[in-house]
Amino acid sequence: MSPIGGADGTIVVADLRKRYGELQAVDGVSFTVAEGEFFGILGPNGAGKTTTLEIVEGLREPDSGSVLLLGEKPWPRNPRLLPRIGVQLQASSFFDKLTAREQLETFAALYGVSRGDAADMLDLVGLADKANTREDKLSGGQRQRLSIACALAHDPDIVFLDEPTAALDPQSRRNLWDVLRVIQQRGKTIVYTTHYLDEAEILCDRVAIMDHGRILAMDSPAKLVRGLDAPTHVMLAEGVLSVEQAETIPGVEGVNADGVSLTLSTRTPAPVLAALAERGALDGLQVRTATLEDVFLHLTGREYRA
Amino acid sequence: MTSSARRGGTASSFRSLSTAMLKGFVRDRAGLFFVFLFPLMFLVVFGLIFGKEGGTKPKIGVVGDGPVVVALEQSGAVELERLGATDDAVRKVRDGDLPAAVLAHGDTVELRYAASDQTQAGLVRGIVGGVVDKVNIAASGQPPKVRLDSQQVEDSSLKAIQFLTPGLLSWAVSTSAIFGSAVTLVSWRRKQVLRRIRLAPVPVSTVLSSRLLVSMGIAVGQTALFIGVASTPVFGLSLSGQWWLALPLVMLGTLAFFAIGMFAGSFAKTEETATAAANLVVLPMAFLSGTFFPIQNAPGWLQAVSQALPLRHLTDGMLDVMVRGKGIEALAVPAAVLVGFAVVLGAVASRLFRWDDA
Ligand SMILES: Nc1ncnc2c1ncn2[C@@H]1O[C@H](COP(=O)(O)OP(=O)(O)O)[C@@H](O)[C@H]1O
Ligand SMILES: [Mg+2]
Numbered sequence: 001m002s003p004i005g006g007a008d009g010t011i012v013v014a015d016l017r018k019r020y021g022e023l024q025a026v027d028g029v030s031f032t033v034a035e036g037e038f039f040g041i042l043g044p045n046g047a048g049k050t051t052t053l054e055i056v057e058g059l060r061e062p063d064s065g066s067v068l069l070l071g072e073k074p075w076p077r078n079p080r081l082l083p084r085i086g087v088q089l090q091a092s093s094f095f096d097k098l099t100a101r102e103q104l105e106t107f108a109a110l111y112g113v114s115r116g117d118a119a120d121m122l123d124l125v126g127l128a129d130k131a132n133t134r135e136d137k138l139s140g141g142q143r144q145r146l147s148i149a150c151a152l153a154h155d156p157d158i159v160f161l162d163e164p165t166a167a168l169d170p171q172s173r174r175n176l177w178d179v180l181r182v183i184q185q186r187g188k189t190i191v192y193t194t195h196y197l198d199e200a201e202i203l204c205d206r207v208a209i210m211d212h213g214r215i216l217a218m219d220s221p222a223k224l225v226r227g228l229d230a231p232t233h234v235m236l237a238e239g240v241l242s243v244e245q246a247e248t249i250p251g252v253e254g255v256n257a258d259g260v261s262l263t264l265s266t267r268t269p270a271p272v273l274a275a276l277a278e279r280g281a282l283d284g285l286q287v288r289t290a291t292l293e294d295v296f297l298h299l300t301g302r303e304y305r306a
Numbered sequence: 307m308t309s310s311a312r313r314g315g316t317a318s319s320f321r322s323l324s325t326a327m328l329k330g331f332v333r334d335r336a337g338l339f340f341v342f343l344f345p346l347m348f349l350v351v352f353g354l355i356f357g358k359e360g361g362t363k364p365k366i367g368v369v370g371d372g373p374v375v376v377a378l379e380q381s382g383a384v385e386l387e388r389l390g391a392t393d394d395a396v397r398k399v400r401d402g403d404l405p406a407a408v409l410a411h412g413d414t415v416e417l418r419y420a421a422s423d424q425t426q427a428g429l430v431r432g433i434v435g436g437v438v439d440k441v442n443i444a445a446s447g448q449p450p451k452v453r454l455d456s457q458q459v460e461d462s463s464l465k466a467i468q469f470l471t472p473g474l475l476s477w478a479v480s481t482s483a484i485f486g487s488a489v490t491l492v493s494w495r496r497k498q499v500l501r502r503i504r505l506a507p508v509p510v511s512t513v514l515s516s517r518l519l520v521s522m523g524i525a526v527g528q529t530a531l532f533i534g535v536a537s538t539p540v541f542g543l544s545l546s547g548q549w550w551l552a553l554p555l556v557m558l559g560t561l562a563f564f565a566i567g568m569f570a571g572s573f574a575k576t577e578e579t580a581t582a583a584a585n586l587v588v589l590p591m592a593f594l595s596g597t598f599f600p601i602q603n604a605p606g607w608l609q610a611v612s613q614a615l616p617l618r619h620l621t622d623g624m625l626d627v628m629v630r631g632k633g634i635e636a637l638a639v640p641a642a643v644l645v646g647f648a649v650v651l652g653a654v655a656s657r658l659f660r661w662d663d664a
Contacts, residue, residue: 057505058505059501059504059505059662077504079507082505082506082507083506083507085505087502087505089498089501089502091497091498093497093498093499093501093502094497094499095326095327095330095499096330096333096334096493097329097330097333097334098326098329098330102326102329105322106322106323106325106326107502107506109318109319109321109322109323110319110322110323110503110506110507110508111506111507112318112319150502154506
């Protein structure tokens with residue numbers, strides 16, 4: 001193997017900028033992704049995720065800034081690099097009127113990969129029973145999985161997935177998560193974009209939160225949430241405890257009753273929960289810790305809306 | 307990492323892309339209809355309308371009998387309709403049912419014609435006049451001073467199918483080639499298939515040449531279908547000796563029109579625009595190139611314009627080798643023109659090639 005990648009990162013992106021007319025779509029984006037890492041770029045629609053990803057893949061030329069993938073420049077089109085990256089475009093792109101297996105075999109053949117290897121990929125994404133179904137007859141989730149299989153057909157080192165779970169029903173989304181985890185277990189470096197913050201929190205080793213073409217924060221989801229120093233909310237059924245009683249519990253910073261439930265905020269949830277258990281006041285208990293959405297709210301001053 | 311996966315392999319890319327496109331084509335009913343059945347419908351309809359006999363003979367009414375009537379019948383130049391009475395015949399001519407009527411009583415032969423159709427009238431007068439002269443000379447017992455020996459130049463007969471088949475086939479081949487490249491290119495660009503292919507280590511030339519191969523296969527299919535149908539007894543096409551020279555011509559025509567389609571496809575952003583552009587190129591060209599009807603009677607300047615069109619040369623070449631009995635020498639000019647178009651437009655289109663609209 002070549003000495004590229006390694007300590008300097010499999011993907012090194014520095015100060016990317018891209019403008020469409022008046023709109024600064026990407027405004028100074030830098031990040032590094034290590035080998036085998038699952039890296040997520042999150043943000044609402046229009047944040048500049050796709051543009052960033054396409055520049056990194058070598059599909060677009062940045063106005064300024066630099067990208068190195070495995071030590072190589074992706075722009076202009078770099079045939080040495082192409083076999084080592086696998087890309088799922090945001091809009092799925094298939095040949096007309098071919099079955100799932102034929103799509104996969106055609107894409108695989110573009111990289112000189114044999115049919116047998118390609119067929120394994122259908123198994124991986126759970127489409128073995130749809131092998132002979134025409135692509136246009138697949139459901140949205142199945143089409144996304146086929147698209148991912150096509151991106152993986154040539155066994156690339158780096159996989160780019162642009163909103164693979166967008167517009168899927170919850171069940172399909174969860175199925176896809178399993179596929180993504182299997183890909184990571186195979187040692188691939190994954191860069192993926194999503195506008196579902198909850199999903200990124202579950203899947204990613206590290207995330208970059210993007211808005212208006214800039215990265216606002218970048219770290220592991222847990223560290224981002226912890227760094228927020230936001231209180232945990234403990235919710236109880238109304239009437240289990242009075243507001244006055246709740247306020248006397250040590251560690252409780254605020255109490256809020258909305259007629260349906262009683263919400264206590266605390267930064268020390270463990271002793272508060274112990275105190276509630278002591279009083280037998282655990283009816284309808286729910287605990288909500290801070291999420292990436294709270295991080296987004298904190299960073300931008302506005303509620304997160306995908 | 308497996309090194310085989312990294313090598314790419316142009317041959318396997320070429321094969322798989324061609325196969326993918328061929329499957330896509332064969333599974334598209336509408337596409338099959340427009341490529342095969344639609345042009346064939348023209349052949350069938352025109353073939354039936356213009357009939358087996360080509361130029362129709364004038365039909366004239368006849369009253370009475372005599373040597374002139376017998377000679378007219380033998381001439382084969384006119385069709386005769388026997389009528390009982392002179393009044394009857396004259397009325398039919400006046401009503402426009404017949405262009406003319408011959409009234410023969412003894413040694414007098416009267417011709418009554420309708421001057422409303424000048425061409426028909428002139429034709430009938432010429433034929434009847436000629437026959438009367440011939441009968442007179444024969445009756446005088448003198449040998450004719452000048453002998454006229456006339457023979458038709460074209461093979462066997464004036465059958466319309468003889469020029470319809472090469473013409474309509476040229477039109478069908480060029481239309482599918484131009485659409486095959488223009489619309490495919492635009493559709494693949496719009497649906498991001500080209501972008502996706504761009505991410506694989508595949509040269510542009512492989513993408514384009516695999517589509518060209520499919521277009522050539524389609525053209526061979528069209529040729530076989532057209533010749534097969536036109537050769538049935540219903541239409542009665544009779545091919546001349548080296549008709550198979552049409553095949554290399556069809557290939558060159560496909561090449562040229564594929565390049566024209568690539569050129570159009572590099573500008574168009576949507577399939578609709580590409581379709582309109584292709585139609586705009588190929589339809590006027592078809593009319594000016596003698597694919598639907600012979601162009602020989604068109605005014606001189608129009609003929610000059612048509613000489614600049616690749617379809618004109620394709621059609622001429624096809625007529626030459628398929629029905630005029632010419633040999634390989636007839637391919638020289640059409641081949642040069644078609645290759646010229648292919649090279650020039652292909653080169654320009656390659657420079658204009660875009661993987662995406664972004
Ligand atoms: N080809 C383009 N031309 C002009 N504007 C574009 C183009 N692509 C994206 N944009 C704009 O750039 C911004 C960022 O888009 P995008 O990168 O697609 O965001 P995201 O993927 O996060 O939704 C959006 O406002 C979008 O409208
Ligand atoms: Mg996007």
